[in-house]
Amino acid sequence: MISPKEQELITINLNGKEVEVPNGINAIEAAALHGKEIPHYCYHSHLSVAGNCRMCLIEMGTPMRDRATGDAILEEDGSPKIGWVPKPVIGCATNVSPGMHLRTESEKVKGCQEGIMEFLLVNHPLDCPICDQAGECRLQEFATDYGRGYSRYVERKNVKPKRTRLGPRVTLDDERCILCSRCIRFSQEVAKDDVLGFVDRGSFSTLTCFPGKELANNYSLNTVDICPVGALTSTDFRFKMRVWFLKETPSICSESSAGCNTLVSSREGVIHRITPRRNDLVNDSWMTDSGRMLYKSVKSEDRLLQSQIDGEKASSSDAFERAGDILKGKKLGIVASARSTVEELFLIKQLAASTDAKVFLRGHFGEDDGILLSADRTPNLRGALATELIEQYPSDHLTDLGNKLDQGDVDALLVFSEDLEESGLSESQMNVPIVYVGTHQNSSVKAAKVVLPALTVFEKSGSFINRSFILQSFKQAVPGPAGVLGDTQLISELHHRLSGEDKPSTVPSDLWAAIAEKSNQVFSGISYQELLKNCIQLDGSSWSELPFVEQQALHYNLEKQPA
Amino acid sequence: MKPEDVGEEVLKSGVRGRGGAGFPAGMKWKFLDRKSGKPIYLICNADESEPGTFKDRQIMYKDPHQLIEGMMIAAYTIGAKQAFIYIRAEFFEGARILNRAIEEAKEHGFCGNNILGTDFSCDLVVHRGAGAYICGEETGLIESLEGKRPNPRIKPPYFPAVLGLYQCPTIVNNVETLCNVKHIIDMGGDEFAKIGKPNNTGTRIWCVSGQVKRPGYYEFECGALTLGEMIFGVCGGLLPGRSLKAVIPGGSSAKILRADERFKGTHKDGTEFDWGLEDIPLDFDGPMAAGSMSGSGGIIVMDDTVDIVEAMANINAFYAHESCGQCTPCREGSLWMRKITKRMCSGGAREEDADLLLSVANQIEGRTICAFGEAAAWPTQSFISKFRDDFVNKAKSNNEPRNEKSLQLI
Numbered sequence: 001m002i003s004p005k006e007q008e009l010i011t012i013n014l015n016g017k018e019v020e021v022p023n024g025i026n027a028i029e030a031a032a033l034h035g036k037e038i039p040h041y042c043y044h045s046h047l048s049v050a051g052n053c054r055m056c057l058i059e060m061g062t063p064m065r066d067r068a069t070g071d072a073i074l075e076e077d078g079s080p081k082i083g084w085v086p087k088p089v090i091g092c093a094t095n096v097s098p099g100m101h102l103r104t105e106s107e108k109v110k111g112c113q114e115g116i117m118e119f120l121l122v123n124h125p126l127d128c129p130i131c132d133q134a135g136e137c138r139l140q141e142f143a144t145d146y147g148r149g150y151s152r153y154v155e156r157k158n159v160k161p162k163r164t165r166l167g168p169r170v171t172l173d174d175e176r177c178i179l180c181s182r183c184i185r186f187s188q189e190v191a192k193d194d195v196l197g198f199v200d201r202g203s204f205s206t207l208t209c210f211p212g213k214e215l216a217n218n219y220s221l222n223t224v225d226i227c228p229v230g231a232l233t234s235t236d237f238r239f240k241m242r243v244w245f246l247k248e249t250p251s252i253c254s255e256s257s258a259g260c261n262t263l264v265s266s267r268e269g270v271i272h273r274i275t276p277r278r279n280d281l282v283n284d285s286w287m288t289d290s291g292r293m294l295y296k297s298v299k300s301e302d303r304l305l306q307s308q309i310d311g312e313k314a315s316s317s318d319a320f321e322r323a324g325d326i327l328k329g330k331k332l333g334i335v336a337s338a339r340s341t342v343e344e345l346f347l348i349k350q351l352a353a354s355t356d357a358k359v360f361l362r363g364h365f366g367e368d369d370g371i372l373l374s375a376d377r378t379p380n381l382r383g384a385l386a387t388e389l390i391e392q393y394p395s396d397h398l399t400d401l402g403n404k405l406d407q408g409d410v411d412a413l414l415v416f417s418e419d420l421e422e423s424g425l426s427e428s429q430m431n432v433p434i435v436y437v438g439t440h441q442n443s444s445v446k447a448a449k450v451v452l453p454a455l456t457v458f459e460k461s462g463s464f465i466n467r468s469f470i471l472q473s474f475k476q477a478v479p480g481p482a483g484v485l486g487d488t489q490l491i492s493e494l495h496h497r498l499s500g501e502d503k504p505s506t507v508p509s510d511l512w513a514a515i516a517e518k519s520n521q522v523f524s525g526i527s528y529q530e531l532l533k534n535c536i537q538l539d540g541s542s543w544s545e546l547p548f549v550e551q552q553a554l555h556y557n558l559e560k561q562p563a
Numbered sequence: 564m565k566p567e568d569v570g571e572e573v574l575k576s577g578v579r580g581r582g583g584a585g586f587p588a589g590m591k592w593k594f595l596d597r598k599s600g601k602p603i604y605l606i607c608n609a610d611e612s613e614p615g616t617f618k619d620r621q622i623m624y625k626d627p628h629q630l631i632e633g634m635m636i637a638a639y640t641i642g643a644k645q646a647f648i649y650i651r652a653e654f655f656e657g658a659r660i661l662n663r664a665i666e667e668a669k670e671h672g673f674c675g676n677n678i679l680g681t682d683f684s685c686d687l688v689v690h691r692g693a694g695a696y697i698c699g700e701e702t703g704l705i706e707s708l709e710g711k712r713p714n715p716r717i718k719p720p721y722f723p724a725v726l727g728l729y730q731c732p733t734i735v736n737n738v739e740t741l742c743n744v745k746h747i748i749d750m751g752g753d754e755f756a757k758i759g760k761p762n763n764t765g766t767r768i769w770c771v772s773g774q775v776k777r778p779g780y781y782e783f784e785c786g787a788l789t790l791g792e793m794i795f796g797v798c799g800g801l802l803p804g805r806s807l808k809a810v811i812p813g814g815s816s817a818k819i820l821r822a823d824e825r826f827k828g829t830h831k832d833g834t835e836f837d838w839g840l841e842d843i844p845l846d847f848d849g850p851m852a853a854g855s856m857s858g859s860g861g862i863i864v865m866d867d868t869v870d871i872v873e874a875m876a877n878i879n880a881f882y883a884h885e886s887c888g889q890c891t892p893c894r895e896g897s898l899w900m901r902k903i904t905k906r907m908c909s910g911g912a913r914e915e916d917a918d919l920l921l922s923v924a925n926q927i928e929g930r931t932i933c934a935f936g937e938a939a940a941w942p943t944q945s946f947i948s949k950f951r952d953d954f955v956n957k958a959k960s961n962n963e964p965r966n967e968k969s970l971q972l973i
Contacts, residue, residue: 049717050717051890052714052889052890052891052932053890053891054891054892054930054931054932055891057930086929087930088929093717093719093720111926112930115892115925115926115930116891116892116926116930118926119891119892119894119895119899119926120891120895122895122899123895123898152919153899155899155903155906156902178891179888179889179891179894197712198712198888200888201884201886201888202883202884202885202886202887202894202897202898203883203894203895203897203898204888205894
């Protein structure tokens with residue numbers, strides 16, 4: 001475990017109270033640290049400051065100094081005299097300095113907030129009843145919190161396009177747009193795909209794509225997340241579900257080793273969307289569009305829902321019985337997966353140790369986009385290293401396993417998740433007893449004598465170690481299909497059947513106690529409770545010689561990795 | 564002369580910016596960040612767009628070399644190797660004249676490489692705008708010059724003297740200001756300071772428009788005459804049978820002054836004044852003391868035939884059309900005010916509209932990124948406070964026939 005750096009603290013005066021805040025952060029962040037909300041639309045902590053919405057207007061003053069001597073000017077009571085800026089200032093572009101005074105709740109500030117809210121609503125269509133953003137709309141929230149509550153506007157509202165297709169996944173309602181430019185800045189600064197801009201001027205300004213371009217990059221849906229109103233909507237999610245019905249579960253994206261923090265939104269066991277969750281160490285507030293679509297695999301048609309013996313449906317107890325029969329006493333090879341959780345990989349390691357099995361693991365590699373889709377397309381390869389399941393950096397094929405099968409060093413296989421044919425095994429090599437544990441149909445299912453269905457990442461809890469050796473836990477978002485066992489329980493059961501030993505506990509706190517005690521020393525001192533609370537930076541220096549494939553990317557610095 | 568000496572002369576001359584704000588030019592140059600090591604740029608703001616103002620155009624059309632000379636001196640002072648003239652799109656003839664003049668100046672070694680055989684070089688480029696009032700705002704101008712939409716920048720941190728064109732230190736001056744630099748160096752700062760009045764040095768070109776017999780542009784020493792002398796003397800007075808109703812003294816964004824008003828107050832030196840409209844001295848401080856500003860020097864005269872609400876509607880239409888749309892108060896407020904005054908002029912006036920207009924303007928003022936917010940709010944605030952009755956009475960005359968021609972403008 002590595003603890004984060006301390007920041008320099010300064011004292012400022014917030015609404016008449018002295019408070020400590022890190023030096024140089026802006027007034028919005030400083031006030032938020034002390035429970036004071038400064039409402040804002042255009043400001044986003046991970047984008048440049050635009051200062052155009054004017055919602056964060058506050059009063060600001062600094063200690064006055066004598067021009068000639070540079071000494072502080074004092075009030076009669078000895079306190080420093082404060083020079084208040086006559087006009088209100090925007091909180092987003094006001095960086096705190098020692099002794100700064102801020103007023104966020106004065107009458108003047110309230111007047112500003114009421115005025116801006118009124119202006120933002122005069123040309124807003126007020127179509128909340130049919131708007132997807134309703135329930136998570138800053139315009140709604142701030143109108144109730146900071147608005148006047150009534151309208152003085154009797155003129156006709158501006159009319160703009162209602163459903164513009166900006167790209168394959170994003171639809172724009174221009175009338176709702178408050179021209180905050182967050183989406184434009186995101187496209188320029190984070191996605192590095194400068195396709196959005198405003199045309200026309202004044203109140204008729206309209207967001208649009210540049211001629212001949214479309215918002216098609218793999219980060220386009222982040223513009224929907226950061227849109228403070230219902231202007232940018234996800235074409236996939238649009239008109240599907242009211243957001244207040246959704247249950248949000250913190251999760252980790254399993255698309256690649258970036259390990260984006262996510263929120264899985266579900267209702268009554270059905271996932272409706274995935275959105276990024278802020279983590280400044282990992283993904284800021286972003287994630288890929290492709291990662292958001294992974295939930296579709298939960299309900300896909302080729303999902304494995306029942307145990308199979310020789311291709312026929314069977315009860316899970318029969319399947320376990322049979323799996324024990326065909327694997328026990330054999331020269332077992334285990335094909336593990338870097339898509340399994342740390343907990344599962346630890347249990348597989350235990351299983352391999354007590355059955356003298358050889359462990360094989362392949363990597364899945366693709367192109368690195370330099371942001372949040374890393375070249376390693378598995379979420380937990382470093383988990384396999386940290387649990388000591390593998391020592392070498394894996395290749396993208398199971399060639400080693402093929403050789404062992406040919407030589408007869410391995411004559412039975414327990415396969416997790418991987419598609420054997422795609423991993424380079426020939427049909428003859430697969431002609432050994434195979435037990436397959438996985439979620440979806442593939443060539444391994446066809447070759448397997450016994451198939452045990454498993455849970456997708458959304459249906460189980462666990463943890464992954466991302467490309468920066470940050471250990472992050474995720475929670476079960478939706479229940480798995482009826483009768484499908486959790487992966488840890490499944491491995492534990494197989495452990496019992498194959499080795500004859502007692503079933504290892506799958507209670508998470510027990511598991512983590514065991515991991516901290518038995519596994520690599522990087523886990524020492526980590527408890528389940530702590531893991532649930534925070535993401536944990538592990539010391540990855542023991543693996544610094546390995547040829548990791550990740551490229552320089554958001555919060556992943558080649559020079560500094562592993563931390 | 565060394566650059567510092569030139570700067571010192573300009574500071575001594577006390578010349579104030581002629582673009583509208585009236586900030587001392589020598590002081591502006593002092594704020595320039597010379598330590599950054601980045602290139603320094605000089606920009607001449609020739610985007611003269613304030614309604615009622617047409618002085619820079621005359622200078623550029625009639626004596627472009629005066630501007631070029633002033634700019635080269637300014638560039639030498641601040642150490643700029645590249646200077647720009649940002650000229651508004653509508654002055655296409657002006658751009659041609661300037662380009663021709665620059666060629667001539669280059670031929671004679673007054674501009675370009677090794678000016679007058681010295682090792683000082685400065686290139687001068689004319690850049691044409693595309694027809695937007697906001698490009699006259701210096702940071703909007705800089706954005707436009709960079710090839711972007713002219714959204715003014717937030718200050719702090721983007722003060723042009725530190726982070727201007729291409730994030731380099733930049734000085735932006737008005738055409739008339741830069742022309743004055745030439746004369747300051749010709750005659751010396753102290754001598755220049757003797758023209759006009761203290762704190763109001765030099766001459767100014769006043770642009771008089773509206774219902775006077777001889778509208779036009781007139782150059783006078785600052786404070787040499789009063790508003791009354793200008794209107795009734797220089798401009799030949801009002802049209803026959805008319806009486807004076809109101810004057811906007813410094814371009815459309817300056818606050819309107821009523822003909823029958825008294826302006827009382829105390830000068831900075833402690834002396835008291837009690838002026839009628841005609842007594843206001845034409846310099847920087849006079850209109851300021853009367854609660855308005857001399858702005859860009861555009862004096863708009865209105866006689867008793869003017870419908871004040873329609874005049875307001877006209878001004879509001881301009882600002883709603885020209886708001887860049889970047890920040891909320893100006894974007895939404897200016898169009899809202901336009902819609903209100905348009906409705907008032909089209910037979911839909913309500914008695915409460917005057918208060919509503921004033922409240923909307925108050926919600927804009929002081930809350931925007933650039934000074935456009937004030938420019939859009941001040942006319943409304945002053946029209947309502949000075950001519951509230953005209954706005955209230957509009958509601959009572961809703962059924963009267965409208966002047967279709969004036970409605971087209973709003």
